[in-house]
Amino acid sequence: MGTAxxxxxxxxxxxxxxxxxxxxxxxxxxxxxxxxxxRLMGELADHGFVEQVxxxxxxxxxxxxxxxxxxxxxxxxxxxxxLAELTKLSELTGETSHMSLLNGEVxxxxxxxxxxxxxxxxxxxxxxxxxxxxxxxxxxxxxxxPASFIDAILSKPLVARTPETVTDPAAIQALLPKxxxxxxxxxxxxxxxxxxxxxxxxxxxGSQCIGAMAVAAPVSRMTDExxxxxxxxxxxxxxxxxxxxxxxxxxxxxxxxxxxxxxxSELT
Amino acid sequence: MGTAxxxxxxxxxxxxxxxxxxxxxxxxxxxxxxxxxxRLMGELADHGFVEQVxxxxxxxxxxxxxxxxxxxxxxxxxxxxxLAELTKLSELTGETSHMSLLNGEVxxxxxxxxxxxxxxxxxxxxxxxxxxxxxxxxxxxxxxxPASFIDAILSKPLVARTPETVTDPAAIQALLPKxxxxxxxxxxxxxxxxxxxxxxxxxxxGSQCIGAMAVAAPVSRMTDExxxxxxxxxxxxxxxxxxxxxxxxxxxxxxxxxxxxxxxSELT
DNA sequence: ATGCATCGGTTCAATATTTGAACCATCGGT
DNA sequence: ACCGATGGTTCAAATATTGAACCGATGCAT
Numbered sequence: 001m002g003t004a005x006x007x008x009x010x011x012x013x014x015x016x017x018x019x020x021x022x023x024x025x026x027x028x029x030x031x032x033x034x035x036x037x038x039r040l041m042g043e044l045a046d047h048g049f050v051e052q053v054x055x056x057x058x059x060x061x062x063x064x065x066x067x068x069x070x071x072x073x074x075x076x077x078x079x080x081x082x083l084a085e086l087t088k089l090s091e092l093t094g095e096t097s098h099m100s101l102l103n104g105e106v107x108x109x110x111x112x113x114x115x116x117x118x119x120x121x122x123x124x125x126x127x128x129x130x131x132x133x134x135x136x137x138x139x140x141x142x143x144x145x146p147a148s149f150i151d152a153i154l155s156k157p158l159v160a161r162t163p164e165t166v167t168d169p170a171a172i173q174a175l176l177p178k179x180x181x182x183x184x185x186x187x188x189x190x191x192x193x194x195x196x197x198x199x200x201x202x203x204x205x206g207s208q209c210i211g212a213m214a215v216a217a218p219v220s221r222m223t224d225e226x227x228x229x230x231x232x233x234x235x236x237x238x239x240x241x242x243x244x245x246x247x248x249x250x251x252x253x254x255x256x257x258x259x260x261x262x263x264x265s266e267l268t
Numbered sequence: 269m270g271t272a273x274x275x276x277x278x279x280x281x282x283x284x285x286x287x288x289x290x291x292x293x294x295x296x297x298x299x300x301x302x303x304x305x306x307r308l309m310g311e312l313a314d315h316g317f318v319e320q321v322x323x324x325x326x327x328x329x330x331x332x333x334x335x336x337x338x339x340x341x342x343x344x345x346x347x348x349x350x351l352a353e354l355t356k357l358s359e360l361t362g363e364t365s366h367m368s369l370l371n372g373e374v375x376x377x378x379x380x381x382x383x384x385x386x387x388x389x390x391x392x393x394x395x396x397x398x399x400x401x402x403x404x405x406x407x408x409x410x411x412x413x414p415a416s417f418i419d420a421i422l423s424k425p426l427v428a429r430t431p432e433t434v435t436d437p438a439a440i441q442a443l444l445p446k447x448x449x450x451x452x453x454x455x456x457x458x459x460x461x462x463x464x465x466x467x468x469x470x471x472x473x474g475s476q477c478i479g480a481m482a483v484a485a486p487v488s489r490m491t492d493e494x495x496x497x498x499x500x501x502x503x504x505x506x507x508x509x510x511x512x513x514x515x516x517x518x519x520x521x522x523x524x525x526x527x528x529x530x531x532x533s534e535l536t
Numbered sequence: 537a538t539g540c541a542t543c544g545g546t547t548c549a550a551t552a553t554t555t556g557a558a559c560c561a562t563c564g565g566t
Numbered sequence: 567a568c569c570g571a572t573g574g575t576t577c578a579a580a581t582a583t584t585g586a587a588c589c590g591a592t593g594c595a596t
Binding site: 002005007008011014015016020039044046047048060061062063064067068071072074075076078079101110125127210 | 338
């Protein structure tokens with residue numbers, strides 16, 4: 001692993017739950033020498049990627065990310081485009097919708113939209129981490145990822161978030177062919193007890209799966225009717241999202257009923 | 269310079285104007301060897317900090333920044349807090365307000381707020397770059413920066429953005445004591461021809477100047493009355509912003525009339 | 537108060553990584 | 567068919583990285 005990669009990997013230890021980390025902790029977490037971490041963090045700090053705070057001299061993520069995220073979004077308005085689709089999706093379904101991107105071995109939430117139709121709704125946050133094995137979005141991504149990646153994920157210990165979480169690798173493997181055939185995954189209470197989630201993978205220009213779009217509803221509100229509506233609208237929204245992001249579903253990806261999705265001349 | 273710094277510095281060549289850069293261009297821009305750039309960009313790409321696009325294999329900023337920016341903002345809601353102040357400021361003054369952060373030798377815009385009082389207004393964008401010598405915000409920051417930093421900035425060639433831009437280092441040096449005394453800088457047409465800008469520095473917990481808050485109005489709309497109002501409100505808003513961000517103005521920073529800003533018991 | 541364990545930070549010789557000139561294969565324009 | 571550009575690759579030489587040990591300071595328990 002190159003030096004630059006080591007420095008960058010240090011940034012992955014910062015999370016929603018742990019936003020500040022001391023030098024020694026960071027050395028322990030990363031398994032690197034303290035002197036190494038010290039030097040690398042110093043370089044990251046020079047560029048505004050981290051900053052040291054207060055007495056404990058702990059590190060936290062720096063302001064440079066705001067600038068670079070703004071530039072990224074200006075160049076590739078993923079979040080904006082996804083949010084436009086999610087807003088429509090939430091209005092149509094009356095439920096929370098969100099989109100997340102694959103980042104290493106987990107998904108992290110890109111953006112989301114709430115519906116204001118009901119008194120209760122599934123909550124969501126930016127940069128929220130979703131595991132691949134225990135969420136609808138994760139299963140959707142897993143199903144359309146290379147076999148080697150799937151094996152790598154499923155060979156690690158799978159945490160049971162709820163009593164309903166499927167943690168048997170073989171059982172998860174058995175789900176994937178169905179998900180591939182449907183082009184959609186679902187998870188009932190696998191991550192949060194009361195959440196019924198549908199998810200469809202999103203692809204890039206090389207037909208690689210880069211994330212998923214999902215609709216999450218309280219289990220108690222799910223009916224056959226709502227399920228059918230979510231599935232229909234989500235499939236359309238996800239397909240549009242892949243397209244507006246400049247991506248293409250792989251050839252193996254199931255087509256939607258042509259009456260719902262008329263063939264369009266493909267430009268650019 | 270360490271290897272990690274070299275990798276990180278490559279990210280600085282991406283801008284609003286140039287969002288995609290090829291390998292050879294990047295090598296030329298950075299002065300590094302092509303093989304070095306190739307390897308470093310590969311490492312950045314592995315972590316999602318850049319991605320390669322299409323046929324030309326050009327690089328652009330990656331999606332990882334969206335995630336890390338969301339985490340940063342969750343940990344330190346600078347943008348959110350600043351925007352709250354800017355919104356009030358724009359409503360009060362009827363003009364565009366913005367806040368920018370020092371990044372190396374330039375300011376980059378953090379966030380902004382438009383007023384909707386007039387048919388015309390000064391436009392602003394996220395991550396827009398403001399030079400230190402030619403903008404009100406830049407002068408405000410410069411005046412409260414270490415002498416060595418000021419000298420470094422003013423010893424480089426100063427670009428004249430408009431005929432009104434002051435590009436004589438000595439003339440700029442002469443402005444700084446007044447700015448320090450007032451705690452506020454202004455620039456009339458120095459960056460964009462028709463923009464009259466007032467700016468106040470923002471400080472961190474160590475009383476270092478980290479950026480500036482500013483109000484930008486069309487020159488044609490400026491009156492003595494408006495100027496007085498902007499100066500009063502901006503001074504207050506900037507002071508509040510420094511405080512809510514956890515910072516402190518240096519002892520040398522001019523105090524506002526105590527009837528406007530009653531002493532508060534300082535907690536945390 | 538005393539001692540112990542931890543913290544952030546620093547040092548320097550041993551070591552592993554980075555570097556860069558030269559080299560491909562490929563593409564597009566002349 | 568050529569030329570000059572591109573992205574990508576190689577390998578010995580040069581250089582940056584590494585990590586155990588050390589430092590002073592701080593905090594916690596005895």
